[in-house]
Amino acid sequence: MSKSKKSCVTIYTRYERFWHWSQAALIFALAFSGFNIHGSFSLLDFQTAVMVHTISAILLIVLWIFTTFWNFTTGNWKQFLPFLDIRAAKGDKIDTLLIFFLRLYAVARYYAWGILKGEDHPFHKTLRRKQNALQALSYLTFMVVIGPALWASGIVYLLYDLWNTSANSGTILMLVAFVHTAAAFLMVAFVIVHVYMTTTGSTPLHYIKGMITGVEEIELTEVERAYLEQDHPERLQNDKSPSC
Amino acid sequence: MPRFLFVIITALIFTGTPAFATGEETGGISEYKNVKPTDEKTVVSSKSTADHTKFKELQGPFADGPAVTKACLSCHNKAGKQFMHSLHWTWQYKHPKTGQILGKKTLVNNFCTNARGNEGMCSQCHAAYNHKGPDFDYTNPDNIDCVVCHDQTGTYYRTPATRGHKACSVMFEGQKPIQWTKVAQNVGKPKRANCGTCHFYGGGGDNVKHGDLSSALTTPDKSVDIHMAKDGLNMACQDCHVTSEHITAGSRYQMLAKDLKGVGKPGKRRQAASCESCHGLSPHDKVSGLKGIKLNGHVDKVACETCHIPEFAKGGVATKVDWDWRTAGKLKNGEGYNIKGYTQGNGEHRKTYKSIKGNFKYDENVKPVYAWFDGTMRYTTIDTKFDDSKPVYINSFSGSYNDPKSRIWPFKKMHTIQPYDKGNKTLVYMQLWGKNDAAFWGNYNFQKAIEYGMKSAGKPYSGKYDFIDTYSWWPITHMVAPAKEALACAECHKKNGRLAKLSGFYMPGRDNFWWLDLVGYLMLAGSVLLVIAHTLARIFMKPKLSDHEGDAS
Structure with a gap:
């Protein structure tokens, strides 16, 4: 592997950041209106809550359709595969798993202990790998389990009036409501931990700033640097600044 | 407004006595008195192609009602036969689904209990002349009372066909004779006041029975009823209760709990009294967006009335919700009396005790009771044996979330404690009206009244009566509120909301x-605690960081 050097690089594209923040806003709106509908609190009247929830859901579905398209056309989808870079390095399946779990352990250990002792983060972002093992696994869970459980049950819920004449509609609705509520609790738990994790950078707002500007300090190989200089000079930030 | 209406009901006190304060007692048993007619402009310019005042058949003079009827039928030569098929005449209904024989001719209710045997009084609301008892000739068209429904002068009235005890006789007095020729010449389509003459006063007083049909609908404002509002659509009863060949749409025995047909073909009204027959099957504005679509999604399970009639007994006229017959028959100085213990919204005092009927409770602006309803009413008839350890439901129905014919409907639920046959475990007919010594209204003896009532109807009576709790269900369909006053979502979509008691389905x-x-x-x-604990750990362990300065980059 060629020699690496830390640099400030725009690693989150403009669309990625738009996706992240609009999705965040919609998820907050959905969680707030959703638990209002659920009866956890009554800050909005039911009708307003339902309208906010329905419109946010429709916008989020549209956003996800665009993002899925974006993820696949840009190849960004690979970022969510926990094993991808490991498999690229080694071929063996057992080794791949082992390496992944070692990395996962390292990150988990860091957050549980190392961070308190002031240790360095065991993972170093690269151009090809923006997420650590724990991040990749939790985002994958978010995108493969919690997200789909919510939108799949949500769409069925939303279209209730189209299928409620079927014989078991009462039971189905109950099941749909169960899945939707359970996934919503998981989503809120994810958001709580996720938001907290953003404060664990060098300063509490470091990661949030990065997600807004798109610029992060990553290790850049000479080859990558040359590629960026050649094809994407705008992504290379001024190296003179002490941090980004 | 026909004076009959005043004769029968509105009145609360004796002839000549001024208004009494709440709680005041009055003597006697009569609840009838003459009231001044209202200044309602009753003669409506007719768009008819005929001017009835010009017909030689209607020049009179007419000796009585049947003479007028003969004149009517001499031109309207199919009307008699048509009318004699209507429930307004037959007072009998064979239920197409349950096969039960229903109708006023035989049913027992939980108000005055039975018309059977008391026709002399109750037939004031039978569109017929000379209906003095159960042996009335239902085949003689001359006995049809055309003018009670068609009178446009407001001067026509009806009195009981027979006499009751002395104390009740005041209702015959002080009436100006009916001007038959004038009445016969001024006929037209029924107005609300015509229908209201009987239907606003069912159960023996203003709004006593239905709860959503009261004199407040004679000239209501929009908040009382958006359809009948005097400053709005001002619709007649038959604009909804479409009538053809004298058969009127709309039945409480077999209701259209869920109309799947909607409006008729262009220019052709369906003969149905459903909301959908005018408003269609997706009545909410779906063009304006999601809200309309979502509301239209409710119509398969929720009757229009459920959201659009948030309250009944509006407009200042109360309805009876509780009746206790056990206390009937108390006397003062050997005479029956009344206590006016309730003052309703329009300022009128209503009686909370009558010697002839017992104790009552009233309510106004009532929130309905809700239930899944498939439209088919089953009745506890005079022949039904029941378990007397439980309350008896005068009428009951089925319905559930899973039944595609059912919807959630609003009801008035009437509670009464009334006499029943303890030995045979059946309801009873009571002789209330009349001049004999069995008539309860004058003799105050339940045993005699039941014995006579049952015997004259040919029904068995064990000889032992007692009192039992009964309930009846009254589907609410009138007093539709303006759209902006319809129920908010959260009236039902909340814990302990209006539909808290309905089960078998999940409701967000x-x-x-x-x-x-x-x-x-x-x-x-747990997540929040973890975050707090982690934050605290980071803060409190921070000083150690300085010891290792240089490790961190």
């Missing part, structure tokens, strides 16, 4: 899985 906002919620909230609390 009302229902949850308590253990899922418990696990969920614990998980969220």
Whole structure:
């Protein structure tokens, strides 16, 4: 592997950041209106809550359709595969798993202990790998389990009036409501931990700033640097600044 | 407004006595008195192609009602036969689904209990002349009373066909004779006042029975009824209760609980009294967006009335909700009396005790009771044996979330404690009206009244009576509120909302899985605690960082 050097690089594209923040806003709106509908609190009247929830859901579905398209056309989808870079390095399946779990352990250990002792983060972002093992696994869970459980049950819920004449509609609705509520609790738990994790950078707002500007300090190989200089000079930030 | 209406009901006190204060007692048993006619302009310019004042058949003079009827039928030569098929005449209804024989001719209700045997009084609301008892000739068209429905002068009235005891006789007095020729010449389509003459006063007083049909609908404002509002659409009863060949649409015995047909073909009204027959099957504005679509999604399970009639007994006229017959028959100085213990919204005092009927409770602006309803009413008839350890439902019905014919409907639920046959475990007919010594209204003896009532109807009576709790269900369809006053979503979509008691389906906002919620909230609390603990650990262990300065980059 060629020699690496830390640099400030725009690693989150403009669309990625738009996706992240609009999705965040919609998820907050959905969680707030959703638990209002659920009866956890009554800050909005039911009708307003339902309208906010329905419109946010429709916008989020549209956003996800665009993002899925974006993820696949840009190849960004690979970022969510926990094993991808490991498999690229080694071929063996057992080794791949082992390496992944070692990395996962390292990150988990860091957050549980190392961070308190002031240790360095065991993972170093690269151009090809923006997420650590724990991040990749939790985002994958978010995108493969919690997200789909919510939108799949949500769409069925939303279209209730189209299928409620079927014989078991009462039971189905109950099941749909169960899945939707359970996934919503998981989503809120994810958001709580996720938001907290953003404060664990060098300063509490470091990661949030990065997600807004798109610029992060990553290790850049000479080859990558040359590629960026050649094809994407705008992504290379001024190296003179002490941090980004 | 026909004076009959005043004769029968509106009145609360004796002839000549001024208004009494709430709680005041009055003597006697009569609840009838003459009231001044209202200044309602009753002669409506007719768009008819005929001017009835010019017909030689209607020049009179007419000796009585049947003479007028003969004149009517001499031109309207199919009307007699048509009318004699209507429930207004037959007072009998064979239920097409249950096969039960229903109708006023035989049913027992939980108000004055039975018309059977008391026709002399109750037939004031039978569109017939000379209906003095059960042996009335239902085949003689001359006995049809055309003018009670068609009179446009407001001067026509009806009195009881027979006489009751002395104390009740005041209702015959002080009436100006009916001017038959004038009445016969001024006929037209029925107005609300015509129908209201009987239908506003069912159960023996203003709004006593239905709760959503009262004199407040004679000239209501929009908040009382958006369709009949005097400053709005001002619709007649038959604009909804479409009538053809004297058969009127709309039945409480077999209701259209869920109309799947909607409006008729262009220019052709269906003969149905449903909301959908005018408003269609997707009545909410779906063009304006999601709200309309979502509301239209409710119509398959929720009757229009459920959201659009948030309250009944509006407009200042109360309805009876509770009746206790056990206290009937108390006397003062050997005479029956009344206590006016309730003052309703329009300022009128209503009686809370009558010697002839017992104790009552009233209510106004009442929130309905809700239930799944498939439209078919089953009745406890005079022949039904029941378990007397439980309350008896005068009428009951089926319905559920899973039944595609059912919808959630609003009801008035009437509670009464009334006499029943303790030995045979059946309801009873009571002789209330009349001049004999069995008539309860004058003799105050339940045993005699029941014995006579049952015997004259040919029904068995064990000889032992007692009192039992009864309920009756009254579907609410009138007093539709303006759209902006319709129920807000959260009236039902909340814990302990209006539909709290309906089961068998999941309703957002009302229902949850308590253990899922418990696990969920614990998980969220755990996440927050973890975050707090981690934050504290980071803060308190921070000083150590300085010891290792240089390790961190």
